[in-house]
Amino acid sequence: MFELGFIVLDYEWVELRQLTYFDAVVRHGGFTRAAEALRVAQPAVSAQIRRLEAELDVQLLRRTTRRVELTDAGELVLARARRMLDERDALHGDLAQAAGALRGRVRLGAIQAVGPFDLGGALAAFHARYPDVELRLRSGPGGQLVGDLDADRIDLAIGPLPDTLPERISRLPLFTDELVLVTAPTHRLAGLGSVPLTALRDEPFACLPADSGLRRILDQACAAAGFAPRVPYESTSVQQIRELVSHGLGVALLARSVATAPGRPVTTHSVSPTPIDRPIGLLHLRNRPLAPAAAHCRVFLLAWPRPGDSVGPAL
Template identity: 35%
Template sequence: MELRQLQYFVKVARKQHVTQAAEELHVAQSAVSRQIHQLEEELGLQLFVQKGRNLQLTPVGKLFLGRVEELLTGLEKAVGEIKEFLDPELGEICLGFPHSLGISLVPSVVADFRRDHPNVKFRLKMGTFSSLIRDVIRGDVDMAFISPYPENNDQVVGEVVLTEELYAILPSSHVLADYSSIRLEQLKYDSFVLFSENYSLRTIVWEACRKAGFTPIIGFEGEETDTIRGLVAAGMGVSLLPEMALTQISPLMPVKVKVTEPHVTRTIGLIRKSGHKLPIVAEMFQQFLFDYFRLR
């Protein structure tokens, strides 16, 4: 069984068509058909069945595909690790982060790191609190920014790199828009624009309102910082957002007001898989991040 056979098999399985697979592989159709035929003979089973003009995997073909993809992924990772060992500057870093950090923080730290390491590549993946932890545990990302920092999860390790203040955001027409600071309870009769339930910022805002003695009235829900900010600016309600999410200027901007009671903050952590050694280039980036935040 040859590596080429497995690569051709995966390509045909994904395209469900020998001709299209051959075009992407830049080889003759006959070469692809021959390799698939030899693979089936060696295995002693049929991997594909013809259905119209397309090929479909047999049940055992589907099983084989999953195993082959795992094998090829592992091989690709091994080759990457060897190249990185020989020259970490040619490595790739897989970084996860929540949407609210993608506005300015992640672009800033990546740009700063690449000034001294211009050949390092980045693969970025945005996610929610739970999906970022899952991505780290499964190895889909080397490390992830996350908020709040998960204190009681023994499957990930890391540290808090930043504590950030949350501000009330109000429409410019709001009666409190000219105030320099407010108590959160002053917004208890307002409609709130909140993140959806799977976002950690929603939990932080909800808990802050509870401490202020009320349950927020939910008018709108969204999944992106820009949406929350825009809805508030358009007069659809009020909300709380971290300062970092308010740095970008857009046509629709709400008014930012400091909240004094309670003082609302969120922790931002950098996590990696517990007991897992990072690739060399990822270790370099992790240390860069720790130094970056300590200096700031």
């Protein structure tokens, strides 16, 4: 029989339950919401945190009337605690796999535009095959997803594969999405199938913020065309960017999958003379082994069919 109830942390015996409650308080931003997520009484959560602080002889959280904040010591303990909780989940997964069932947790991050890849369908199929695996999904720009991998907030990411991607990130291609110019149907260039970027030199652009991968691609492409784009409209939502263009407020460079999605009408144009393709891949840290559930999910997503494939994942 395996004893998973205690761990050694800096020469102290600490219950994994205490670390679980501590992690939940931080994730959910307070004791009440953590108790709701854990399905326990709020006083029980408070008591476990007090015991953890007493056993470690440090203050982990600063409590205010509205929120809780991590102390410096809390930051250190949280990072160690999450690694230990991940190891616990991995061990449970190994044991469950040996017994014929897969359990654990998969934390996935993804950019907003996942192109021809049916992420919802893939996750639904994975959940149907492995119902005991807990799936979590968060959305964000490519740079944020790399940061989330480094901070151990996610196990896998679906994001762009730029040349500047750090070597510590393992990457495998999933699909390629063409980036197209998008204008309003009433725009002066609306009747053209392809448009050179030089024709938009004096146009206002709508785009993601300056630290996004899409914005870097726009800046680099325009620089190659001999000008710097004027971007008066910034949004963190590609759907909102599409809406702004539809109303005639500007033009945009967007993934074709976003430009052709249901919504207000826009006109799409390939970039001439050379279309802009953006490869998208599945990412994870090379130096952090994936737990069994995440490893299975990685293989499953890589095998998931794209448009034009005739068969599903043979897993």
